[in-house]
Amino acid sequence: MRRVALEVVKTEGSARAGRLRTAHGEISTPAFMPVATQGSVKSLSPGDLVGAGAQIVLANTYHLFLRPGHDAVRELGGLHRFMGWPGPILTDSGGFQVWSLAKLRKIGEDGVEFRSHVDGSLRVLSPETCVEVQHALGADIIHPLDECLAHPATVEATERSLDLTLRWLRRTCAAHRSGGGPGALFGIVQGGAYADLRRRAVERVCALDLDGYSIGGLAVGESKELMYDTTALCGELLPFDRPRYLMGVGKPIDLIESVARGVDMFDCVMPTRNARNGQAFTRDGPLAITNARFARDPAPLDAECRCEACRLFSRAYLRHLFVARELLAYRLLSLHNLTFYLGLMAEMRQAILEGRFEALRTRFLARYGVESQGGANPST
Amino acid sequence: MRRVALEVVKTEGSARAGRLRTAHGEISTPAFMPVATQGSVKSLSPGDLVGAGAQIVLANTYHLFLRPGHDAVRELGGLHRFMGWPGPILTDSGGFQVWSLAKLRKIGEDGVEFRSHVDGSLRVLSPETCVEVQHALGADIIHPLDECLAHPATVEATERSLDLTLRWLRRTCAAHRSGGGPGALFGIVQGGAYADLRRRAVERVCALDLDGYSIGGLAVGESKELMYDTTALCGELLPFDRPRYLMGVGKPIDLIESVARGVDMFDCVMPTRNARNGQAFTRDGPLAITNARFARDPAPLDAECRCEACRLFSRAYLRHLFVARELLAYRLLSLHNLTFYLGLMAEMRQAILEGRFEALRTRFLARYGVESQGGANPST
Numbered sequence: 001m002r003r004v005a006l007e008v009v010k011t012e013g014s015a016r017a018g019r020l021r022t023a024h025g026e027i028s029t030p031a032f033m034p035v036a037t038q039g040s041v042k043s044l045s046p047g048d049l050v051g052a053g054a055q056i057v058l059a060n061t062y063h064l065f066l067r068p069g070h071d072a073v074r075e076l077g078g079l080h081r082f083m084g085w086p087g088p089i090l091t092d093s094g095g096f097q098v099w100s101l102a103k104l105r106k107i108g109e110d111g112v113e114f115r116s117h118v119d120g121s122l123r124v125l126s127p128e129t130c131v132e133v134q135h136a137l138g139a140d141i142i143h144p145l146d147e148c149l150a151h152p153a154t155v156e157a158t159e160r161s162l163d164l165t166l167r168w169l170r171r172t173c174a175a176h177r178s179g180g181g182p183g184a185l186f187g188i189v190q191g192g193a194y195a196d197l198r199r200r201a202v203e204r205v206c207a208l209d210l211d212g213y214s215i216g217g218l219a220v221g222e223s224k225e226l227m228y229d230t231t232a233l234c235g236e237l238l239p240f241d242r243p244r245y246l247m248g249v250g251k252p253i254d255l256i257e258s259v260a261r262g263v264d265m266f267d268c269v270m271p272t273r274n275a276r277n278g279q280a281f282t283r284d285g286p287l288a289i290t291n292a293r294f295a296r297d298p299a300p301l302d303a304e305c306r307c308e309a310c311r312l313f314s315r316a317y318l319r320h321l322f323v324a325r326e327l328l329a330y331r332l333l334s335l336h337n338l339t340f341y342l343g344l345m346a347e348m349r350q351a352i353l354e355g356r357f358e359a360l361r362t363r364f365l366a367r368y369g370v371e372s373q374g375g376a377n378p379s380t
Numbered sequence: 381m382r383r384v385a386l387e388v389v390k391t392e393g394s395a396r397a398g399r400l401r402t403a404h405g406e407i408s409t410p411a412f413m414p415v416a417t418q419g420s421v422k423s424l425s426p427g428d429l430v431g432a433g434a435q436i437v438l439a440n441t442y443h444l445f446l447r448p449g450h451d452a453v454r455e456l457g458g459l460h461r462f463m464g465w466p467g468p469i470l471t472d473s474g475g476f477q478v479w480s481l482a483k484l485r486k487i488g489e490d491g492v493e494f495r496s497h498v499d500g501s502l503r504v505l506s507p508e509t510c511v512e513v514q515h516a517l518g519a520d521i522i523h524p525l526d527e528c529l530a531h532p533a534t535v536e537a538t539e540r541s542l543d544l545t546l547r548w549l550r551r552t553c554a555a556h557r558s559g560g561g562p563g564a565l566f567g568i569v570q571g572g573a574y575a576d577l578r579r580r581a582v583e584r585v586c587a588l589d590l591d592g593y594s595i596g597g598l599a600v601g602e603s604k605e606l607m608y609d610t611t612a613l614c615g616e617l618l619p620f621d622r623p624r625y626l627m628g629v630g631k632p633i634d635l636i637e638s639v640a641r642g643v644d645m646f647d648c649v650m651p652t653r654n655a656r657n658g659q660a661f662t663r664d665g666p667l668a669i670t671n672a673r674f675a676r677d678p679a680p681l682d683a684e685c686r687c688e689a690c691r692l693f694s695r696a697y698l699r700h701l702f703v704a705r706e707l708l709a710y711r712l713l714s715l716h717n718l719t720f721y722l723g724l725m726a727e728m729r730q731a732i733l734e735g736r737f738e739a740l741r742t743r744f745l746a747r748y749g750v751e752s753q754g755g756a757n758p759s760t
Contacts, residue, residue: 039700043707045688068675068700076678076696084692296452308425312464316456320419320448327423330707 003184004141004211006243006264010353014235014262017352020243022088022140023182024080027055029243030259030352032345033090033267034338038063039073039083042272043331044338046084052307052335053342056088058267061133061143062097066116066123070136078138090267091134092247093143093188094125096216100148109164111145127171135181142183143214144172149192151221158192165190166204173208184211186245189234192217193226202237212243215263219249228257235262252281252344253368256361259348271341275333278322281340285368287315289333294319307339308332383564384521384591386623386644390733394615394642397732400623402468402520403562404460407435409623410639410732412725413470413647414718418443419453419463422652423711424718426464432687432715433722436467438647441513441523442474442481446496446503450516458518470647471514472627473523473568474505476596480528489544491525507551515561522563523594524552529572531601538572545570546584553588564591566625569614572597573606582617592623595643599628608637615642632661632724633748636741639728646725651717656710658702661720665748667695669713674699687719688712 006029008018018029034041034049036057041049049057059079064070076082079089095112098105102114102123111126125133127145134142146165149158169187176185187205191197205213215234218227231246238244245265246258255266271281278289282302287294289301300310301318309318309332321329351357386409388398398409414421414429416437421429429437439459444450456462459469475492478485482494482503491506505513507525514522526545529538549567556565567585571577585593595614598607611626618624625645626638635646651661658669662682667674669681680690681698689698689712701709731740 038704038706039697040704040706040708043711045708045711046692047688063704067704068696072676072696075676076694082694082697082700084697295448296455298456308427312426314456314462316448316452317419317462317464320462324418324420324443324447326418326420327707327710328420328425331423331425331711 002211003182004243006212006241008240012352012355012357013260014232015259015348015352015357016262016264017349018243018264020264022056022184024086024088024140025055027088028346028349029264030255030345030348031055031265032255032341033058033265035060035267035269035272036083036085037269038067039079041334041338042276043327043334044272046086048335049085049338052338053346054087054338056090056140057085058090058092059083059137059139060094060097061091061130061137062094062101064137065094065125065133066118070133074136074138080138088140089137090141090245091137091139091143093130093145094133095146096148096248098125099150107147109167127168128175131172131175131179131181134183135179138181139183141212142176142181142185143188144169144185146188146190146216148217148220151193151217153192155194155197158194158197162190162192162197162201166201169205169208173210186210186212186214186243188214188216188247189238190217193222193230195230195233198230198233199237202234206239210242212245213238214245214247216247218246219254227254228261231258231263232261238262252341253364255341255344256348256364260357260361271337272334275337276330278333280333281337289315289319290322291319301336302340305336305339305343307336309336382591383562384623386592386621388620392732392735392737393640394612395639395728395732395737396642396644397729398623398644400644402436402564404466404468404520405435407468408726408729409644410635410725410728411435411645412635412721413438413645415440415647415649415652416463416465417649418447419459421714421718422656423707423714424652426466428715429465429718432718433726434467434718436470436520437465438470438472439463439517439519440474440477441471441510441517442477444517445474445505445513446498450513454516454518460518468520469517470521470625471517471519471523473510473525474513475526476528476628478505479530487527489547507548508555511552511555511559511561514563515559518561519563521592522556522561522565524549524565524568526568526570526596528597528600531573531597533572535574535577538574538577542570542572542577542581546581549585549588553590566590566592566594566623568594568596568627569618570597573602573610575610575613578610578613579617582614586619590622592625593618594625594627596627598626599630599634607634608641611638611643612641618642632721633744635721635724636728636744640737640741651721652714655713655717658713660713661717669695669699670702671699681716682720685716685719685723687716689716
């Protein structure tokens, strides 16, 4: 029996609307997962997340491994209880963070040795410890340790890396089976910018018959075209009846373009990180709240939005909070941006169910264009 | 007709339980006012404040005068609408902040000239502009500009200062009458550490027959004994049928001791500021959440508390949020501390109504002692 099960309810082209059953409840797909890096979606409470429409959150194995430690989280009843989130939780493998945050990495067949960015201590993550950590956290969906290459990388380096990641994946499967953790294991498809390596990755990973498949190594600085093409390729090759998760993506336009290419799940720090930098997503494009033109603007961020920030407050007040560095500013904009992201997912899903996703996509593209949404790097 | 009206419902000794009617609703006294310095109680939403039991908030005239400016707030519909708070708002005069935050103060008969701590600009507050600013904000209770002396001050300096403050008060009354603002004007009783000057202050201020009276110049470094004695003196001298507000006080024990001396209203940044420094108030005394002994503590901050922080989260999680510098930490501890303060006020009120305030006070003193509560300077 699978630990998670996807039912594809309706398709339109490659776009899919579905239901994903997990041990902590069912979620509607396509779904966006707010990022609770250290066991908290920055500035927001679990109640805020529910109010914004979140059904599932992502937590970072790397961060929780280093602090407070997976043993502490297990002792305290697991991550759901620890962070007060009753719904499903997906954890990444920590691989991406080892490569982007940690120092002094030494990679070998066994795993990766690195210095913690928190306290400088020497730590090791192997495929086996990575599973052990995620089992201790009690996540509903877990991920295998993978190597994350910077873009661009040569075909030789990418191939070497992919083969290591695939060997690690087989060890991960064995550890997951014997570890008896409650979660479902997703396989990560790497292969960088090379279509034939991506094909090989899909073939080898899918041969392991996993509960779901994650597309990794995108949104790391490659062109939009390459990102979309690689996503489309994976969308075509991955089995229809398993969830597909595009890791670390992305801007609103990327969500739409990737749903159009068959992706079911997303995560990105952009809505919350950009909020803390004063950027609000709206139906008329993004808005920099600190702009002086909002100083006496009585309108809400987005007149159609029903979040608390838009129901109660003017742009002028939100600008004031930002300029005055009031903590409430980060919270209200984070809430708004997540509401926007999650609303966009719900809108896409409804459109697929009603056979008008292409119309929605065309309208969105015409209104905002490819480059008008977002600004910061969407990587986690 | 008075702009605010106090009905004293029950007394026990000098302690009073009452109802204060304002243009934005009635509040139960004794009352604690959370401090919304810049138009926001740091990290909390209006909904949080209601949930914690707040009935009235305080905003700082000085801060809002400098940023975003009272004209902007008026244009945006007044402070209630601007900050999304439907209940009563009290504004202080800005005097205390001019003395504690601004640089290059030049004080004269006309008012005070200072450099803004925000942008270094040269600004002037006179008794008249101070009223104009508070009228523009639309506060329910406003205050006259006063001079705030540092403690200790000589009797001569205190007398000179008191006389200036009293001359300013008469100008304030004239400006308030002619300005047609919606709020009630409270008079501030200064006089420093000198009982005879305090007596003179009460006599002169009360001769103006104002809507309420505020006790100023305490919690600025004087001894507990002097603070309590001065409060008791003012409590005896001030008219029974008007609200008494003890400005900038204080620790939980100070609230109880001052209610015992006839005070109806309080404000202090301590619950929110200490929260941001990791101190939680509990029925067993204050607790430093970053302490390592909480690292695996599954208990809530305070088992009897019904706030969101205590209902959903363990000390271990709150400690983790603090150590990891997660924004949610400041919010949850602020919510908890305000819930504690406001709960204490409600408890005192109920005790007065039921004739058992002295028993409550004795129990509190026995349990915590005078010095065990709080730690940071309680000044605003």
